[in-house]
Amino acid sequence: MDTPGLENSELKRTPLHAAHLKAGARMVPFGGWDMPVQYAGVKVEHAAVRGKAGVFDVSHMGEFRVTGPGALAFLQSVTTNDVSKLKPGRAQYNWLPNETGGLVDDIYVYRVADEDFLLVVNASNIAKDWAHLSAQLAAAGNVVLQDESAQTALLAVQGPQAEALMQPVTDTDLSGKKKNAYFAATVLGIPVWLARTGYTGEDGFEVFCATEYAEALWNGLLALGISPAGLGARDTLRLEAGFPLYGHEFSDSIHPLSSGYGWVVKDKLHLGHEHIRLPSPQKLIGLRLDKVPVREGYPVKLAGTVVGHVTSGTSSPTLGYPIAAALVNAEAAQAEEFMVEVRGKDHPATRTEMPFYKRA
Numbered sequence: 001m002d003t004p005g006l007e008n009s010e011l012k013r014t015p016l017h018a019a020h021l022k023a024g025a026r027m028v029p030f031g032g033w034d035m036p037v038q039y040a041g042v043k044v045e046h047a048a049v050r051g052k053a054g055v056f057d058v059s060h061m062g063e064f065r066v067t068g069p070g071a072l073a074f075l076q077s078v079t080t081n082d083v084s085k086l087k088p089g090r091a092q093y094n095w096l097p098n099e100t101g102g103l104v105d106d107i108y109v110y111r112v113a114d115e116d117f118l119l120v121v122n123a124s125n126i127a128k129d130w131a132h133l134s135a136q137l138a139a140a141g142n143v144v145l146q147d148e149s150a151q152t153a154l155l156a157v158q159g160p161q162a163e164a165l166m167q168p169v170t171d172t173d174l175s176g177k178k179k180n181a182y183f184a185a186t187v188l189g190i191p192v193w194l195a196r197t198g199y200t201g202e203d204g205f206e207v208f209c210a211t212e213y214a215e216a217l218w219n220g221l222l223a224l225g226i227s228p229a230g231l232g233a234r235d236t237l238r239l240e241a242g243f244p245l246y247g248h249e250f251s252d253s254i255h256p257l258s259s260g261y262g263w264v265v266k267d268k269l270h271l272g273h274e275h276i277r278l279p280s281p282q283k284l285i286g287l288r289l290d291k292v293p294v295r296e297g298y299p300v301k302l303a304g305t306v307v308g309h310v311t312s313g314t315s316s317p318t319l320g321y322p323i324a325a326a327l328v329n330a331e332a333a334q335a336e337e338f339m340v341e342v343r344g345k346d347h348p349a350t351r352t353e354m355p356f357y358k359r360a
Contacts, residue, residue: 015059019219020057038232046229052160052225055156056229058154058206060123061120063120065116068143070143072115072117082266083117087111089183092109093106094108095107099271099272099275106122108120112182120154150211153213155214158229177196180195181194188217188221201237201241201358202237203359240316242286249284249311249327258284279330282330286351288349289324289349291322296313298310298341311327316357323356
């Protein structure tokens with residue numbers, strides 16, 4: 001989670017930095033940003049999201065606007081999913097492939113209007129994604145690419161009571177908004193865009209607003225009884241839900257079809273299409289352990305031979321036992337029992353289907 005070699009003075013700050021300090025957050029470097037890892041504690045915040053609702057500051061994420069008559073054709077050429085299926089007011093999970101079969105990033109695409117799209121990209125990849133998309137613009141026509149990251153704050157309200165808690169202070173009927181809906185609204189009198197999306201395995205809304213409104217929105221949401229939650233809980237929640245994290249389960253060199261997300265690759269021509277459709281030499285699997293939590297990079301063994309490594313691991317607060325995602329050789333992926341090496345000692349791990357947790 002930490003970014004080595006960055007002093008606190010060099011870290012970027014979200015518009016809510018002062019609010020996090022006021023709330024007693026423990027701050028850590030993450031992707032070049034000074035971010036809250038926890039407030040009351042990871043387990044407490046995790047339980048709040050699973051049981052009621054929590055709010056995350058994800059303003060470190062990047063927002064790119066793609067507009068113009070050629071916007072759709074451009075996005076079709078640089079992503080794997082079918083953006084043409086998006087109607088205005090809808091959002092879509094998507095990939096930015098590179099030319100050799102890996103991913104530049106995994107992103108979300110929001111269609112605002114016929115010729116107006118918003119891309120949300122991972123915080124640590126903002127500069128890389130911008131350079132990549134800018135380079136592809138040379139072959140595109142009638143497209144404008146704008147970086148709106150510095151002007152945009154993003155909060156994620158997640159949990160089974162998210163709708164009920166937000167509805168009294170929202171001017172739009174939230175009950176009629178399906179998953180991946182994207183729409184303008186006001187929350188607490190503040191103009192926002194809401195998306196029924198998230199990264200925790202729970203229902204909820206991601207709330208986009210201008211940076212000058214961020215602190216008022218944050219404080220208002222906390223006053224509704226929504227708990228502040230940090231990156232620690234965000235990571236345990238997303239792993240329980242089986243969601244991949246760029247830099248762990250995806251990267252420039254990991255074949256993305258090693259994951260269970262092959263549905264993101266549609267039958268169309270796009271950058272690197274001939275490589276991304278080749279069979280992956282590895283497969284992402286879920287592992288359950290009895291007692292010992294495991295971390296990224298730990299070797300995974302089968303019959304004494306290293307066949308892969310852990311990409312993400314934690315002790316699941318919901319399930320009460322350690323879980324992990326691991327990237328293993330494809331020919332070993334169907335085995336039931338593995339060993340994970342932790343500080344020179346092997347510990348048994350049982351293959352299990354992901355997601356580890358699914359909302360009822």
